[in-house]
Amino acid sequence: MSEISTNFTERTIEYEQLLLDFKVLLKNNNLKFTIQREVILECLYNSDEHLTPESLHNILQNKYPDLKIGIATVYRTLSLLEDSKIVTSLSFGAQGKKYELGAKDHHDHLICTECGDITEFVDDQIEKKQHQIADKLGFKMLDHSMQIYGICQSCQQK
Amino acid sequence: MSEISTNFTERTIEYEQLLLDFKVLLKNNNLKFTIQREVILECLYNSDEHLTPESLHNILQNKYPDLKIGIATVYRTLSLLEDSKIVTSLSFGAQGKKYELGAKDHHDHLICTECGDITEFVDDQIEKKQHQIADKLGFKMLDHSMQIYGICQSCQQK
DNA sequence: TCTTTTTTTGAAATATATTATCATTATCGC
DNA sequence: GCGATAATGATAATATATTTCAAAAAAAGA
Numbered sequence: 001m002s003e004i005s006t007n008f009t010e011r012t013i014e015y016e017q018l019l020l021d022f023k024v025l026l027k028n029n030n031l032k033f034t035i036q037r038e039v040i041l042e043c044l045y046n047s048d049e050h051l052t053p054e055s056l057h058n059i060l061q062n063k064y065p066d067l068k069i070g071i072a073t074v075y076r077t078l079s080l081l082e083d084s085k086i087v088t089s090l091s092f093g094a095q096g097k098k099y100e101l102g103a104k105d106h107h108d109h110l111i112c113t114e115c116g117d118i119t120e121f122v123d124d125q126i127e128k129k130q131h132q133i134a135d136k137l138g139f140k141m142l143d144h145s146m147q148i149y150g151i152c153q154s155c156q157q158k
Numbered sequence: 159m160s161e162i163s164t165n166f167t168e169r170t171i172e173y174e175q176l177l178l179d180f181k182v183l184l185k186n187n188n189l190k191f192t193i194q195r196e197v198i199l200e201c202l203y204n205s206d207e208h209l210t211p212e213s214l215h216n217i218l219q220n221k222y223p224d225l226k227i228g229i230a231t232v233y234r235t236l237s238l239l240e241d242s243k244i245v246t247s248l249s250f251g252a253q254g255k256k257y258e259l260g261a262k263d264h265h266d267h268l269i270c271t272e273c274g275d276i277t278e279f280v281d282d283q284i285e286k287k288q289h290q291i292a293d294k295l296g297f298k299m300l301d302h303s304m305q306i307y308g309i310c311q312s313c314q315q316k
Numbered sequence: 317t318c319t320t321t322t323t324t325t326g327a328a329a330t331a332t333a334t335t336a337t338c339a340t341t342a343t344c345g346c
Numbered sequence: 347g348c349g350a351t352a353a354t355g356a357t358a359a360t361a362t363a364t365t366t367c368a369a370a371a372a373a374a375g376a
Contacts, residue, residue, distance in 0.1 A: 032343050032352055053334085070355040075334065110297050121291055129284050130306055137277060138311035139268050146304040148288055153296035190323055190372050211363085228326040233363065 015045050018086075025084055036069055040077045044087060044099065050118050051099055053078055108145070112152035119152070173203050176244075183242055194227055198235045202245060202257065209257055211236055246301070266304040277310070 022041055026033050043059055044051065051059070057074045060067070078099055081087040087099045108126070110119040126146070134141035180199060184191050201217055202209065209217070215232045218225070236257055239245040245257045266284075268277040284304070292299035 030352080034343070034353060036354070068355070071333095072335080072356080073354060076353085079335095110292065110295060112297075119295060119297070121295070123287060123291060126284055126287050129281060129287075130304075133279055133281060134268065134306055134308060137268060137279070138314075139277075139306070139308045140314055141306055141308040143308070144304065144306040146302065148292055148297070148299055148302040150292055150297050150299040150301070156296075156298055188323080192324065192372075194325075212361095226326070230327080230364075231325060234324085237364095 015042075018045065022084075022086065025086075031080075035067065036073050037077055037080075039064055039067065039069070040074065041081070041086075044081075053099075056099070108147065110148045110150070110152075112150065112155055115152065115155050117152055173200075176203065180242075180244065183244075189238075193225065194231050195235055195238075197222055197225065197227070198232065199239070199244075202239075211257075214257070243300070246303075266306075268306045268308070268310070 019038070019041065022037070023033050025031075026037075039060055040056065043056060043063070047059075049055075053071065053074050056078075057069065057071050060069045060074070078087065078089070082089055082099070089099050108121055108123070110121060111117075112119075130144055131141060133139075177196070177199065180195075181191055183189075184195075197218055198214065201214060201221070205217075211229065211232050214236075215227070215229050218227050218232070236245065236247075240247055240257070247257050266279050266281070268279060288302055289299055291297075
């Protein structure tokens with residue numbers, strides 16, 4: 001039995017729900033709920049940024065050094081979460097794939113073509129407009145994605 | 159002097175313009191116009207699909223075997239074209255980056271998840287809104303892409 | 317045209333990212 | 347707790363991308 005405490009900084013209702021959904025999903029597929037899978041989900045939940053497998057691995061190594069979590073486990077878990085539509089992977093510009101929890105509200109992305117940084121935003125008017133356009137063209141809208149490319153504030157100052 | 163003929167299947171006005179722009183760009187940056195750079199641009203122009211560096215390399219090896227074009231040259235040229243905003247790289251789902259020519263008009267797409275049909279549209283209000291959002295967040299907007307996924311009219315009738 | 321200067325090239329080496337293998341360990345139903 | 351099964355970390359194997367460098371090609375000048 002592990003002595004590791006997950007020591008969550010936040011345990012919101014929303015997170016509890018997400019965790020429960022994850023457990024149900026695992027059970028339905030004869031997969032096991034492990035401490036590694038839990039801390040990866042928790043880390044994604046508590047992070048505001050889009051994480052690469054590498055950065056996620058670093059964070060986890062610092063936060064839970066006794067777990068000695070392997071990079072392979074991070075990759076495997078991210079694939080599992082992506083297949084299960086719990087996280088979404090993005091890959092814009094230069095540096096590799098980035099993952100984000102997909103359970104939150106729908107949002108679009110501003111992507112810096114210089115540093116690869118990704119900022120999220122939501123705009124109700126655009127959401128509405130998209131529905132209008134789909135309707136007008138006799139299209140049954142299921143999902144959408146939008147990216148704005150450009151140069152972020154800090155890169156402009158360089 | 160090379161004996162290779164580029165043997166273009168199509169040489170539209172649009173392509174000639176693109177090629178000219180490319181030549182001007184090269185000259186302005188003290189770069190040289192090479193047969194390799196030309197066939198890569200031509201191949202991207204004549205392809206309907208999004209190409210990976212790998213697939214582009216294969217196509218070029220088959221089409222111009224005597225050129226013996228190296229994979230490094232493909233990567234280098236794609237980076238150059240991307241930096242110059244002539245092509246855009248995308249990365250959907252699993253493996254690696256894909257490139258497409260980005261010189262055309264803004265591409266907003268309605269994509270049918272049933273039949274794969276793609277309809278283009280432009281909406282001024284959305285374009286404006288995007289600029290407003292970028293401005294508000296101190297972001298210098300260069301480009302954008304938007305996709306709406308759903309079911310098209312004819313697939314709904316089936 | 318020929319010569320000089322500079323850039324580009326292909327091949328190979330290197331670096332980085334991702335996936336597979338496998339012996340060991342953990343989970344979970346009983 | 348026990349046994350069946352799945353997951354783990356370490357590391358090997360692949361896949362993907364970039365760098366190096368001598369030779370070749372392109373542009374500029376005469």
